[in-house]
Amino acid sequence: MVVFTIRKTHRTKWALFCLSLFVVITYRCFSTVPVSRKVGLSANSSQFTFNGEPFRILGGSIHYFRVPRAYWRDRLMKMKACGINTLTTSVPWNLHQPQRKIFNFDMELDLEAYINLAAEMGLWVILRPGPYISSELDLGGLPSWLLQDDNMKLRTTYHGFTEAVEIFWNKLIPKVVPLQFKNGGPIIAVQVENEYGSFAKDDDYMPFIKEALQSRGISELLLTSHNHNTIKSGGVEGALRSLKLQKLNQRDIQNLNIIQPNRPTIVMDYCTGWYDVWGELHHVLPPEDAISTVIQILRLGMSINLYMFHGGSSFGFMSGGVAEPYYKALVTSYDYDAPLSEAGEYTQKYHLLRNVFTEFHSKSLPEMPNLQHKQAYEQVIMYQHMSLWDALTFTEGPFQSHVPISMENIPTNNMNGQSYGYTLYETTITTGGLLTSGDNVKDRATVFVNKDYIGIFKRQNLKLDIPDGEGQRTLSLLVENCGRVNRGRNLDKQRKGLVGDIFLNNIPLRDFTIYSLEMKPDFISNLYQAPWKELPIRPSFPSFFMGQLSTYGYSFDTFVKLPGWVKGVVFINGINLGRYWSIGPQQTLYVPGPLINRRVNHVIVFEEQECDYILNFLDTADLGMEQDIQ
Template identity: 70%
Template sequence: MSRKMGLNASSSQFTLEGEPFSHPGGSVHYFRVPRAYWRDRLMKMKACGINTLTTYVPWSLHQPERQVFNFHTQLDLEAYINLAAQLGLWVILRPGPYISSDLDLGGLPSWLLRDRNMKLRTTYPGFTEAVNVFFDKLIPKVLPLQFKKGGPIIAVQLENEYGSFGQDESYMLFIKEALQSRGISELLLTSDNHDGLKSGGVNGAIQTVKLQKLNQKDIQNLNAIQPNSPTLVMECWTGWYDVWGDLHHVFLADLVSTVREILRRGMSINLYMFHGGSSFGFMSGALANPSYKALVPSYDYDAPLTEAGEYTPKYHLLRDLFSRYNSNLSPLLVAYEPAIMYQHLSLWDALSLTEGSPTPVNMENLPVNNGNGQSYGYTLYETTITSGGLLKSGDNIRDRALVFVDRTFIGLFKHRNLELAVPDGKGQRTLSLLVENCGRVHRGRDLDKQRKGLVGDILLNNIPLRDFTIYSLDMKPSFIDRFVRFITLEALFPGFFMGRLFAYGYPSDTFVKLPGWGKGVVFINGLNLGRYWSIGPQQTLYLPGPFLNSGINQIIVFEEQEAEYKIQFEDTPDLGMAVDIQ
């Protein structure tokens, strides 16, 4: 089936096939929701009165290594878009290549940083060549799903918030041509906050705005730029993300009033997020300014549907509002009943060697993963010392490092903590630095500076340390499978601990809680649920029922410093003490 006229923005109102079109939209990211729950979440969104799904496409997940592409299972974008079509939803696709989305490096693959001259989000040849390779794989998958070819995709967004970053006037034109030359023919969009509207656009694409509260000046600025075009609030933020060490953010201002006013003015809207889900594994990004802060794995976002897909008061208020514009809403679905499992588990540890190097090597340039370096996780650097003294990081540690002498913990390097005393001792001793990539910054002008691990010399008594043995702890399933065979009963810190969870019948959702543990990572049946950290705010990790088997399930925990040797399972999340978003 083919259609002649897609989504059009040539007048003050959107039209689809020549008819007036209003698209209340909602963001649900396939890569943050277990595939088994895709249908549930999208049906709940449609039942609220939403007719358009928006989703980002994370380059870093689809191309984790330069020669490796993944569009299967959890990352089957075609299946996700086809499911949306089956449910009667239109789709706005946001393929980047940079997407932000509060992901590590804004969704860009870290192997790009192996190029020491890399200039991300520019027309630097090393970047554009990589984008072209990715688009050569991605775009053919979505071409048949465009509206004019009978599919649900009615619009495609170019990049994301480039007006707040823009350093290269030719870059957005390159992205536009890269999509159109490969066959993208639907309406093109750009999306910026109020600071980026003036410089974020490109000829041939309609500009849209992002906001949390309706600011008349933002709308006026957008209308001044494109006076004869419809207004689309591409991201009306329903909440916000959380960072380690802060409080849990909730948006108590009247979201419904903002949405009501947007609809009253005849503008179109997309709720970001409608359902946030979880940034499983090491997906989460970080902030650089005013100081470095890493995001938690929960992407609950205080959205209308919770991290576990349950209804909230926001959902019901929005559904009531949208019902005034659409009297034919789908019936509400019954949410999954969460499981309550309180088994307590004992666990144990292991480790695996990779490479040696005369000087420090950042994780992106480690000779691992078929020459693609290490993207996420921890890296352990060990060398021999013959004296104590003053150890200086020179701000060359990204982002935290536990420091050990002969495997005895002596201190922690982190941002603004640049010196550490090494105790005196006899003979040769092993100095170990366990460096964690807490998450690459996902926005701003520091993207090119996001190499992790040791990025320069570490000095002991002002002498650079040399001859490192380097252990790559990337925490991939292959890594987990490799070391599990060699686990012992001896408990060492930092270490890996393993146990079993027994689930019966059809497992339901639950939340992992680790009271008495410090900081680390949780794996269920080889799947990385994400980081935990006692400083909060997040105190539980969401464990979707589809991640569990009926019967025995393997649990592995990597813990840095302390463990209670027990893990609890709760029926409700604990995202921490809340603070209003101003």
């Protein structure tokens, strides 16, 4: 028997040594991560190898910023139980750097915590740091303050863009370098940009992005992702090209194999569904069609990443827009008809995929986690009211400008401009006549004279008749950024608000007072303390309405529906759930349980046009009438 004699002065060091030894032994016994960290993911033959052994990527995308942090573990456990071995996630630059000198990596934006949790779940990680990620985000995830530069050329080597990228990556990349496989973390590959060549082409850009990653310590396998138009043109030497598709096309595979022979093939974006836009139907991909394509991909020996495995929600003003064939704004839900629903529920696709992926595992898959209960709460009747005009005292500003200026150039947010929400422009008129907007309203303006509603400027309605009146009157235009397009050839032209002159009888209007209505948390917090009024019989619009949701015991997920309301935004306990619009398809907004307090919950709704003062809280989602994806 060996007897250790420990002096009192050394007990602390001995305890720390024992604790460290215990952690190492436990990690090596129970971690699914191999101890050897020399090789990593390799693409030097026709099949991926990982740590020297053949490896098939069975991936799925979940965006941490679209899921409440309290539900990260639940969603990743469900991913693991489906047979997924690799998590992919994109990094939204616009959310992490909302202003030039302000960076946010907290709460739902704690990327390091998310990646570490994936490792704890036994998932490998493919990171997509952008800088452009698309992902149906406003401006494709690029920060709007970039557009303050009139000469800005996004996704090029234009110095104003590359300098901004380097500043952001000086903050971001050091956070993820220690999380690479060779450094003991779960990151096995990093994607360089996204679909480059589709809508932008600068021969020096992709090499710049690649060098910017590697010079900051990125050393794992590099990937690029392409649709059929960019397989040849959008790659970069030293990065494995991958495919983006929804239906298998043998020609695309052949073209890819010609460009990079004897290299593994991965469908980096197999689209499990599609996004929705306001005014159309809810897009769905029949489960049998989706699974049939997945099986074909796997039978060909290819790797796959499901985009999305779980979509989540574009809370707040996060959602973008599409420009082709004409502008359409994206809805709040990012359900995407994915295998896991917006609220994390299992779908038929999930069960079918689990059956398929089971065949690629030597051990039984983990048990499927139980689902969270969904609750239909009592109706909320709005009992207090505050007109938009009364709420203006709680905004930053107002600001004066001789000519209209875009929201990005309003001197707010430490001179970074306004990113999202509404902007109110007011000027004085002395006559009636024809008001014309041309193409200078981005994206939708509600027009008032002396606070009386006149009409709406939108892309199909560029003229309004202004009634005659006596003396000076106030003309107001409440302009909404409905979402900057997230892809296309016109990213550089996505300035919002009034981007040029508005004419009355062919004379340009001048001398504007401008209010920024970004509706950030501090603004909503101030509204709670404001002098609200009892709801009148005939309230004015636009207006804020307030009510209370009462709960008892544990807080559950729910879905808010606004029958009789037209268009606006819903806030619960100061959190912006997103936009609603009666034109559909989306009919409910997802309310995660962690956002709900026990007992009293303050509900504020900003409504532009009309409402019936009642909110329903349901236990099921309603994303609208469905349409199969063609």
